[in-house]
Amino acid sequence: MTIPDSEIARRAASIRRRCIMMCRGRGQGYVGQGLALADLMAALYFDEFRRTTDDEFVDRRILSTGHSAIALYAALGEPGLYADKELGAYGMDGSRIEESPLAGLPGFHITGGSLGQGLSQAVGFALADRLKGSDARTFCLISDGELQEGQIWEAAMSAGHYGLGSLVVLVDNNGMQADGDTSQVMTVEPVDDKFTAFGFRAERVDANDLPALRAALARTRDNDGCPHALICTTLPGKGSPTLEAYEKVHYVRATDDVWQRALSEIQ
Amino acid sequence: MRAAPFSDALVALGRERPDVVVLSADLSNYTDLIGFTTAFPERFIQVGMAEQNMMGIAGGLARSGFLPIAVTYGVFATRRAFDQVAMAMCTGPVKAIVVAFLPGITTPFRATHQATDDLALMREIPGMTVIDPADATELAAALSAAAAHPGTVYLRGLRGMVEERFDPAGFEFVIGQARTLRRGADVAIVSTGLGTAWALDAVDELATRGIEASLLHVPTLKPIDSGAIAELAGRFGVLHVIENHSVIGGLATAVAEVVAQVGVATTVRPLGVPDEWAPAGSLDHIRSELGLSTGALADRIMPAVGR
Numbered sequence A: 001m002t003i004p005d006s007e008i009a010r011r012a013a014s015i016r017r018r019c020i021m022m023c024r025g026r027g028q029g030y031v032g033q034g035l036a037l038a039d040l041m042a043a044l045y046f047d048e049f050r051r052t053t054d055d056e057f058v059d060r061r062i063l064s065t066g067h068s069a070i071a072l073y074a075a076l077g078e079p080g081l082y083a084d085k086e087l088g089a090y091g092m093d094g095s096r097i098e099e100s101p102l103a104g105l106p107g108f109h110i111t112g113g114s115l116g117q118g119l120s121q122a123v124g125f126a127l128a129d130r131l132k133g134s135d136a137r138t139f140c141l142i143s144d145g146e147l148q149e150g151q152i153w154e155a156a157m158s159a160g161h162y163g164l165g166s167l168v169v170l171v172d173n174n175g176m177q178a179d180g181d182t183s184q185v186m187t188v189e190p191v192d193d194k195f196t197a198f199g200f201r202a203e204r205v206d207a208n209d210l211p212a213l214r215a216a217l218a219r220t221r222d223n224d225g226c227p228h229a230l231i232c233t234t235l236p237g238k239g240s241p242t243l244e245a246y247e248k249v250h251y252v253r254a255t256d257d258v259w260q261r262a263l264s265e266i267q
Numbered sequence B: 001m002r003a004a005p006f007s008d009a010l011v012a013l014g015r016e017r018p019d020v021v022v023l024s025a026d027l028s029n030y031t032d033l034i035g036f037t038t039a040f041p042e043r044f045i046q047v048g049m050a051e052q053n054m055m056g057i058a059g060g061l062a063r064s065g066f067l068p069i070a071v072t073y074g075v076f077a078t079r080r081a082f083d084q085v086a087m088a089m090c091t092g093p094v095k096a097i098v099v100a101f102l103p104g105i106t107t108p109f110r111a112t113h114q115a116t117d118d119l120a121l122m123r124e125i126p127g128m129t130v131i132d133p134a135d136a137t138e139l140a141a142a143l144s145a146a147a148a149h150p151g152t153v154y155l156r157g158l159r160g161m162v163e164e165r166f167d168p169a170g171f172e173f174v175i176g177q178a179r180t181l182r183r184g185a186d187v188a189i190v191s192t193g194l195g196t197a198w199a200l201d202a203v204d205e206l207a208t209r210g211i212e213a214s215l216l217h218v219p220t221l222k223p224i225d226s227g228a229i230a231e232l233a234g235r236f237g238v239l240h241v242i243e244n245h246s247v248i249g250g251l252a253t254a255v256a257e258v259v260a261q262v263g264v265a266t267t268v269r270p271l272g273v274p275d276e277w278a279p280a281g282s283l284d285h286i287r288s289e290l291g292l293s294t295g296a297l298a299d300r301i302m303p304a305v306g307r
Helices: A005-024 A031-036 A038-048 A066-077 A118-132 A150-161 A191-197 A210-219 A256-265 B005-016 B034-039 B051-063 B074-080 B082-090 B118-123 B136-148 B194-208 B226-233 B251-262 B283-289 B294-304
Strands: A051-053 A060-063 A138-143 A167-173 A201-206 A228-233 B020-024 B044-046 B067-073 B097-101 B129-131 B153-156 B179-182 B187-191 B213-217 B220-222 B238-246 B267-273
Touching: A005 A031, A005 A038, A005 A066, A005 A210, A005 A256, A031 A038, A031 A066, A038 A066, A038 A138, A038 A210, A060 A066, A060 A118, A118 A138, A118 A150, A118 A167, A118 B051, A118 B082, A150 A167, A150 A191, A150 B051, A167 A191, A191 A201, A191 A228, A201 A210, A210 A228, B005 B020, B005 B034, B005 B136, B020 B051, B051 B067, B051 B074, B051 B082, B067 B074, B074 B082, B074 B097, B074 B118, B074 B153, B097 B136, B118 B129, B118 B153, B118 B220, B118 B238, B118 B251, B129 B136, B136 B153, B179 B194, B187 B194, B187 B226, B187 B251, B187 B294, B194 B213, B194 B238, B194 B294, B213 B226, B220 B251, B226 B238, B226 B251, B238 B251, B238 B294, B251 B267, B267 B294
Parallel strands: A060 A138, A138 A167, A167 A228, A201 A228, B020 B044, B020 B067, B067 B097, B097 B153, B129 B153, B187 B213, B187 B238, B238 B267
Antiparallel strands: B129 B220, B179 B213
């Protein structure tokens, strides 16, 4: 049965509110990324990923972009795998809700954060499932900035070589990185053509447009021996005009009134 | 001498454990992998010339329940893929094995291929176990021990025709345990890896000069056998450390750390590759250039007699 877009949108709004709530405690965090990825997280965690129970998934979920952990925490907070009270301690001293955690926390199957390394490990997961004869799919979230790391292309080459049709690379093409505009720092475009050249089926999608995003995700279910790449255009801070104004800011620090206003803007 | 001891040990391990997967970065023909790739082609993953990707893929396989064994040259496994080994193979719940060939000065190519700093690099990674086997017998036994060990292991490999210094009958390898090979009263030597083969020859040479040496073989650099080293340091004023590795960061440093922590007044004298890129050429030539030939080692140890 198809889950209506409105239901996914409701989840996305809840993820956004939770991201803001997480940053509000210290007045800082990767809120731009969290809001940008909220629709993708909602579509993945509440539709695309196959699961057996609330916290048992069939599909592999690899987060390479360590600092986008906020979006993952917020998504896992939906069914209560992380309590809101605990998530409120995001980035605080002594809290396990680290801004860029190591492998081993619930939902974090690799150590992301030393950027550019997740896709290789995703290839390892996909090869492992092939060896096991499992039909599990592997989803790997990377960012456009990470594409500047050479290891990404080593991994892409191996995914193409081994014909890993169960692999879906999700590129958070948000156009910004630590030092500024990605196009200014080091051009990564044309991202889709690059993945196509490595043997992927690549397509661009507006990952803040739920119907378009869900349709694109559905197309990645075909396993004809080509790995998939979805080049996801995202808007940092999406859903809160106040935070969208920070769209070129990699890491947001703001006073409490900003967070309060942002929270009230989420529909 | 034994031909390709790693190959036999790996095939045996593959037979015993269906979860073993072997990875190579375009060096399967040069790291004694043909036995495994022939016996278990479906469990061999060729990644091409891409060591960083290999360590990452190995990490993914490990986190999916397999036992990956990533095999390449020591220089590439450590200098080139250091962060990948650290992050993908050594953070969170994960267990893998890296097997690193061409240790130290066992290759004629200089800085590009001589892994003279790999033990130092691997010792730095939290939770990593670091093993430098001395001969064919120990290499085979160490691989088996590494597979049974709960954490990630860095194991130096010896390829082709490999010396057999230890009798394989009843040989047991215990990770973290040093072994006393000689009990002489005049001088003390601590060694690891191929350095132990060199040390055994130096001990024989010293004997012809009327000097009896103690020799402690330390195949596991991490976790180090502090007790065995402290015990030896308590009995001798000088510990000579022979290793097929830079004098910085390897066994000499590990021994010095133990001695300093114990607080005994013992001098640690490193007899390894000096802090410079080693020369090119045959192993015998390089050893002789670096003062690591049997005669040179004996000469360098002699002055410590009675200390």
